Amino acid sequence: MILANLYNKVLGFFRQTEKEAGESSKDTACNRLRVVLMQDRTNLTPELMERMRREMIDLLSKYVEMDKEALELNLEQDGDQVALMLSIPVIRAKDEDEIKAALEAEDKAKEETEECSQENETDETGDSDEEENSSEDDINESETVETSEDENEQTEDDTKTKKEP
Amino acid sequence: MSGRVIVITSGKGGVGKTTTNANIGTALARAGKKVVMIDTDLGLRNLDLLLGLENRIVYTIVDVVEERCKLKQALVKDKKNPNLCLLAAAQTRDKTAVTEEQLKDICEQLKKDFDFILVDCPAGIEQGFQNAVAGASEAIVVTTPEMSAVRDADRIIGLLEAKEEIKSYKLLLNRVRPNLIKSNDMMSVDDVVEILSADLIGIIPEDTGIITSTNKGEPIVNDEKSLAGKAYNNVARRIIGEDVPFLNLEEPQGVMAKIKKFFSGLTGKEK
Numbered sequence: 001m002i003l004a005n006l007y008n009k010v011l012g013f014f015r016q017t018e019k020e021a022g023e024s025s026k027d028t029a030c031n032r033l034r035v036v037l038m039q040d041r042t043n044l045t046p047e048l049m050e051r052m053r054r055e056m057i058d059l060l061s062k063y064v065e066m067d068k069e070a071l072e073l074n075l076e077q078d079g080d081q082v083a084l085m086l087s088i089p090v091i092r093a094k095d096e097d098e099i100k101a102a103l104e105a106e107d108k109a110k111e112e113t114e115e116c117s118q119e120n121e122t123d124e125t126g127d128s129d130e131e132e133n134s135s136e137d138d139i140n141e142s143e144t145v146e147t148s149e150d151e152n153e154q155t156e157d158d159t160k161t162k163k164e165p
Numbered sequence: 166m167s168g169r170v171i172v173i174t175s176g177k178g179g180v181g182k183t184t185t186n187a188n189i190g191t192a193l194a195r196a197g198k199k200v201v202m203i204d205t206d207l208g209l210r211n212l213d214l215l216l217g218l219e220n221r222i223v224y225t226i227v228d229v230v231e232e233r234c235k236l237k238q239a240l241v242k243d244k245k246n247p248n249l250c251l252l253a254a255a256q257t258r259d260k261t262a263v264t265e266e267q268l269k270d271i272c273e274q275l276k277k278d279f280d281f282i283l284v285d286c287p288a289g290i291e292q293g294f295q296n297a298v299a300g301a302s303e304a305i306v307v308t309t310p311e312m313s314a315v316r317d318a319d320r321i322i323g324l325l326e327a328k329e330e331i332k333s334y335k336l337l338l339n340r341v342r343p344n345l346i347k348s349n350d351m352m353s354v355d356d357v358v359e360i361l362s363a364d365l366i367g368i369i370p371e372d373t374g375i376i377t378s379t380n381k382g383e384p385i386v387n388d389e390k391s392l393a394g395k396a397y398n399n400v401a402r403r404i405i406g407e408d409v410p411f412l413n414l415e416e417p418q419g420v421m422a423k424i425k426k427f428f429s430g431l432t433g434k435e436k
Contacts, residue, residue, distance in 0.1 A: 030352055
């Protein structure tokens with residue numbers, strides 16, 4: 001009994017020092033695997049994820065002012081389902097005029113690109129092909145986009161993007 | 166009689182597909198079932214070695230397909246158990262010697278005379294895999310708690326899910342080392358099951374007895390005392406439909422064992 005206690009104490013001591021030194025190799029393996037499997041299952045490479053992140057920023061910037069650096073876009077697994085998790089730290093909600101202006105600027109830009117594309121069709125088709133490919137690959141995944149607040153920052157001004165008009 | 170065709174597959178090589186096949190087959194036969202094992206690893210056959218039948222093979226699956234013999238002539242009976250048969254792979258030919266249709270046809274014929282048809286799948290996801298899976302309606306995916314094996318298993322599961330003929334697949338976790346799991350140096354059974362989100366049919370501990378049993382050409386399920394043997398026997402019982410709890414793989418924690426471990430643990434950490 002005494003020996004067993006001693007053993008447990010000494011072992012506990014070694015365990016503790018190990019834990020303090022960082023995550024166990026098993027945790028590293030699990031985390032690395034989760035990431036790599038997510039990529040395997042969806043065909044979303046890190047480059048594509050980064051592109052998606054940037055496009056997300058462009059899209060949402062029209063409606064809210066946010067911390068662009070801290071915007072996180074991750075694939076997460078919940079049981080059988082793969083979810084696309086988007087975390088957006090909102091700095092400030094934009095007022096009506098700003099949103100209007102942003103949308104108008106966009107509409108204008110669209111018209112311009114449409115004109116351009118008529119003159120310059122080869123470029124445009126190449127671009128859209130690429131986008132089609134990446135969306136086809138995701139047919140089997142049910143993707144839910146969730147917006148959430150980043151609790152550590154901007155607690156006062158945080159607004160869920162959902163609530164924005 | 167209409168037998169069940171179960172393919173044993175893994176993606177990655179060396180995780181214990183063939184060992185699993187030999188042991189589950191032997192265990193099912195010991196339980197009184199009529200079992201035939203098909204080795205589809207053309208050019209790299211090994212199932213015959215694990216069963217100790219390498220000297221009895223006259224005809225192979227390629228001889229059957231190319232009509233040099235009847236299917237029944239090519240079935241090699243096990244040394245000990247008359248319920249157990251092997252249809253060996255050809256060692257001199259490659260994966261193209263047998264087609265998916267031909268394998269399907271062989272499975273259909275064997276279904277009439279056997280309770281279980283176990284198909285040993287080659288490693289990889291190419292034609293060899295496609296052939297092996299062709300005639301099966303169930304699958305056992307063998308993996309180990311290592312990253313590369315789990316990743317490959319995930320790929321295989323994806324491919325199996327896309328196959329209409331495969332009605333169900335189960336996960337068999339091989340070469341589990343409870344000591345390493347305890348010290349957080351190996352993914353646990355729960356980790357792997359969660360990551361792959363698949364149903365488990367067996368947990369087999371790493372066992373040096375597997376090496377000696379392979380040396381002898383004698384599946385480890387024949388050794389009543391072996392833990393891996395017991396675990397494989399349990400898998401066979403689960404396949405038959407029994408509700409068998411998973412073995413507790415923890416080492417017996419007697420005082421002597423603890424002292425021993427204490428010292429080995431200390432020396433291990435000081436390195």
